[in-house]
Amino acid sequence: MQHIISILVENKFGVLSRVSGLFSGRGFNIENISVGTTLDPSVSQMTIITQGDDRIIEQIIKQLNKLIDVIKVVDLSEKDYIVRETALIKIHTSRSEDRSEALRITEIFRARVVDSTPTTYTIEITGDENKIEAIINLLRPLGIKEIVRTGKIAIAREEMKAAAIQEGKRIRA
Amino acid sequence: MMKITGAEILIESLKKEGVDIIFGIPGGVVLQIFDALYNEKEIRFILTRHEQGAAHAADGYARATGRPGVALVTSGPGATNTVTGIANAHMDSIPLVVITGQVATRMIGNDAFQEADIVGITRPCTKYNFLVKDVNDLAMTIKESFYIARTGRPGPVLIDIPKDVSEARTDFAYPEKVSLRSYNPTYYGNKWQIKQAAQAIARAKRPVIYAGGGVILSNASGELKELAEFNHIPVTLTLMGLGGFPGTHPLFLGMLGMHGTYAANMAIHHSDLVIAIGSRFDDRVTGKVTEFAPKAVFIHIDIDPTNIRKNIHVDIPIVGDVRNVLIELNKELKASQEERDQCIRERGPWHEQVKEWEEEHPLAYKKGGKGIKPQYVIEKIYELTGGNAIVATDVGQHQMWVAQYFKFDKPRTILSSGGLGTMGFGFPAAIGAQVACPDKLVFNVAGDGSFQMNVQELATAVINHLPVKVAVINNGYLGMVRQWQELFFNRRYSGSILDGTPDYVKLAEAYGAVGMRAKSPSEVEGVIKEAISVKRPVVMDFVVDPEENVFPMVPAGGANSEMVFGEVSKEEKGKAAGKKERKGSVLPA
Numbered sequence: 001m002q003h004i005i006s007i008l009v010e011n012k013f014g015v016l017s018r019v020s021g022l023f024s025g026r027g028f029n030i031e032n033i034s035v036g037t038t039l040d041p042s043v044s045q046m047t048i049i050t051q052g053d054d055r056i057i058e059q060i061i062k063q064l065n066k067l068i069d070v071i072k073v074v075d076l077s078e079k080d081y082i083v084r085e086t087a088l089i090k091i092h093t094s095r096s097e098d099r100s101e102a103l104r105i106t107e108i109f110r111a112r113v114v115d116s117t118p119t120t121y122t123i124e125i126t127g128d129e130n131k132i133e134a135i136i137n138l139l140r141p142l143g144i145k146e147i148v149r150t151g152k153i154a155i156a157r158e159e160m161k162a163a164a165i166q167e168g169k170r171i172r173a
Numbered sequence: 174m175m176k177i178t179g180a181e182i183l184i185e186s187l188k189k190e191g192v193d194i195i196f197g198i199p200g201g202v203v204l205q206i207f208d209a210l211y212n213e214k215e216i217r218f219i220l221t222r223h224e225q226g227a228a229h230a231a232d233g234y235a236r237a238t239g240r241p242g243v244a245l246v247t248s249g250p251g252a253t254n255t256v257t258g259i260a261n262a263h264m265d266s267i268p269l270v271v272i273t274g275q276v277a278t279r280m281i282g283n284d285a286f287q288e289a290d291i292v293g294i295t296r297p298c299t300k301y302n303f304l305v306k307d308v309n310d311l312a313m314t315i316k317e318s319f320y321i322a323r324t325g326r327p328g329p330v331l332i333d334i335p336k337d338v339s340e341a342r343t344d345f346a347y348p349e350k351v352s353l354r355s356y357n358p359t360y361y362g363n364k365w366q367i368k369q370a371a372q373a374i375a376r377a378k379r380p381v382i383y384a385g386g387g388v389i390l391s392n393a394s395g396e397l398k399e400l401a402e403f404n405h406i407p408v409t410l411t412l413m414g415l416g417g418f419p420g421t422h423p424l425f426l427g428m429l430g431m432h433g434t435y436a437a438n439m440a441i442h443h444s445d446l447v448i449a450i451g452s453r454f455d456d457r458v459t460g461k462v463t464e465f466a467p468k469a470v471f472i473h474i475d476i477d478p479t480n481i482r483k484n485i486h487v488d489i490p491i492v493g494d495v496r497n498v499l500i501e502l503n504k505e506l507k508a509s510q511e512e513r514d515q516c517i518r519e520r521g522p523w524h525e526q527v528k529e530w531e532e533e534h535p536l537a538y539k540k541g542g543k544g545i546k547p548q549y550v551i552e553k554i555y556e557l558t559g560g561n562a563i564v565a566t567d568v569g570q571h572q573m574w575v576a577q578y579f580k581f582d583k584p585r586t587i588l589s590s591g592g593l594g595t596m597g598f599g600f601p602a603a604i605g606a607q608v609a610c611p612d613k614l615v616f617n618v619a620g621d622g623s624f625q626m627n628v629q630e631l632a633t634a635v636i637n638h639l640p641v642k643v644a645v646i647n648n649g650y651l652g653m654v655r656q657w658q659e660l661f662f663n664r665r666y667s668g669s670i671l672d673g674t675p676d677y678v679k680l681a682e683a684y685g686a687v688g689m690r691a692k693s694p695s696e697v698e699g700v701i702k703e704a705i706s707v708k709r710p711v712v713m714d715f716v717v718d719p720e721e722n723v724f725p726m727v728p729a730g731g732a733n734s735e736m737v738f739g740e741v742s743k744e745e746k747g748k749a750a751g752k753k754e755r756k757g758s759v760l761p762a
């Protein structure tokens with residue numbers, strides 16, 4: 001089963017290598033990894049997507065916790081969470097019908113054109129994996145020149161107090 | 174405050190950590206540090222002849238004392254030469270602090286002369302490592318290094334110090350405290366789990382304790398003995414655990430696993446409760462893991478949560494320091510004395526069964542013949558030292574014979590490379606132990622192949638007046654490899670014949686040590702006696718039966734319950750079985 005693991009680490013040099021080395025050294029796989037800063041400049045946030053049965057995931061989490069630089073490990077898959085990824089897609093748009101088609105698709109997906117030249121558009125899209133795959137599939141007939149993706153980031157949904165749930169205040173975008 | 178150099182800060186900090194010995198070899202980027210060591214009274218520097226020797230000597234020091242061993246080497250080749258020693262300590266959870274010089278910070282990454290990315294190289298084989306980029310961080314880094322090395326599950330820590338950092342000056346104040354927000358080992362076991370464990374122990378009809386190196390590391394042999402004796406539970410130990418429970422105790426079954434005793438493996442196989450203490454279900458211990466104690470409930474006590482459920486399903490996991498957990502567990506068990514007496518009576522048949530296994534296949538070997546049996550040499554060393562010795566081993570057949578035939582009664586008396594299985598470990602480790610314990614008798618039972626891997630340290634032993642006794646079990650082979658080739662590769666001895674072996678007596682003499690040789694069984698005793706009486710380093714060359722094999726044996730991948738035995742006569746078996754010293758009955762009156 002796929003698991004999304006969120007890790008808080010000391011923001012020190014070599015930490016990424018300790019984490020990725022742990023995965024390669026013990027034969028765990030990394031499907032996706034992303035690293036970023038947090039509110040606290042001394043702490044970084046990693047999101048790792050990995051596969052494995054319960055025993056492997058238990059080992060991964062324990063091994064991560066054992067690393068001296070790891071402050072906290074959370075298996076988001078045990079919770080309700082949100083995953084997002086951003087992609088930048090550069091497409092060929094030499095013909096005018098291609099340009100209008102590209103704009104139409106962009107609009108449907110609530111994506112944006114962030115750069116344009118007489119022969120290309122660069123489209124920025126943020127969403128979950130399905131959304132990104134879907135826009136790529138629709139744009140493909142126009143001719144995709146290049147795609148760059150950020151890798152996934154994830155966050156747990158905040159738990160709501162019972163009263164708030166009754167009032168139905170959760171808005172899911 | 175007076176500003177002092179990074180090199181001086183290093184030495185002062187080491188003193189604050191109580192370091193009295195450093196093993197190592199100097200070089201270009203550590204000249205400043207070695208200069209600070211010159212005329213140093215509180216720290217003794219021991220010059221080894223190879224950096225691997227320095228790392229293993231520091232390791233031997235740590236195993237013998239429980240205090241972190243320290244090695245100091247130069248950058249590049251000096252640093253890379255320590256890697257085997259570091260990996261060896263890592264596998265066996267031995268606290269080391271290895272200090273490597275590094276090229277100046279502005280040169281790092283430029284392929285400078287003698288530059289190696291030692292922090293990158295050792296990342297997977299240290300508990301943690303540091304590159305110190307600013308002299309102001311040095312004291313804290315040293316504090317943290319010792320803290321990490323010796324706490325939790327111990328292990329090696331490496332500190333890489335660039336040349337300009339050891340030359341730079343700053344104020345020195347050694348930090349009083351250290352706290353790392355991301356490093357908080359669990360020392361005390363969960364109370365509820367301990368209760369569960371106590372209940373399982375009380376209920377068990379066929380319990381076995383399977384203890385490992387964690388008992389030694391947490392100094393828990395007293396508590397282990399109490400647990401075993403109070404509840405009358407037989408004990409088997411891993412190679413790393415030997416000495417953690419008295420080898421002569423009536424409840425001791427011997428080592429388990431690939432070359433363990435029949436009784437230990439059968440007891441585990443048929444047990445209904447395995448109490449794993451500071452052991453990690455290594456494949457050399459479990460054999461085919463699905464066949465390991467198939468009917469048992471498992472209790473597993475370990476300070477490292479990653480050890481739990483790594484290889485085997487555990488019913489009652491307890492994360493914590495072995496000693497602390499055993500203290501609580503013993504308290505819990507003592508609360509219900511009556512229940513316990515009842516249980517113990519019900520365990521009578523179990524103890525009878527274990528005794529039968531012990532008599533069925535005791536450790537034994539075929540005697541007679543002209544040649545010296547290697548097992549006989551070990552038995553004689555045991556007998557003539559009265560067991561009062563520290564014995565370092567190398568890796569191979571001789572190592573297993575030591576584990577089988579030397580009855581270790583006390584912790585920290587066998588120094589053996591368990592996890593990594595490093596040939597060449599024994600001799601430098603014995604040197605480290607002898608430095609740490611000048612009044613103890615220190616032996617290195619060496620393979621002829623292994624001894625040649627760090628034989629250069631004879632110079633270290635001689636110059637520093639370290640009277641280590643090396644017993645070379647000279648079979649003319651990489652014996653353990655040859656044994657496997659004999660048994661599983663149709664006697665095709667590919668690459669395992671040690672032709673061109675030196676004359677060990679002359680070799681010893683060339684270094685200024687004492688050399689002796691025994692070629693027939695009748696000479697063995699005399700040689701050992703003389704070696705013990707000489708107050709100098711000695712190399713004993715025991716020319717043994719070249720094709721003797723280690724038995725019993727579980728073939729790789731096999732189940733522990735299917736052991737292969739050597740040829741032994743009924744009579745020898747009987748004698749061996751009778752020999753098991755029984756200081757009192759196993760069963761309660």
Ligand SMILES: Cc1ncc(C[n+]2csc(CCOP(=O)(O)OP(=O)(O)O)c2C)c(N)n1
Binds near residue numbers: 623650
């Ligand atoms: C550094 C290293 N290289 C290779 C091995 C593989 N190996 C394991 S046992 C052994 C033979 C050891 O020979 P020797 O030291 O003579 O001991 P014996 O088995 O003959 O007692 C070898 C080569 C090892 N354990 N360590």
Ligand SMILES: [Mg+2]
Binds near residue numbers: 620646647650652
């Ligand atoms: Mg040999």
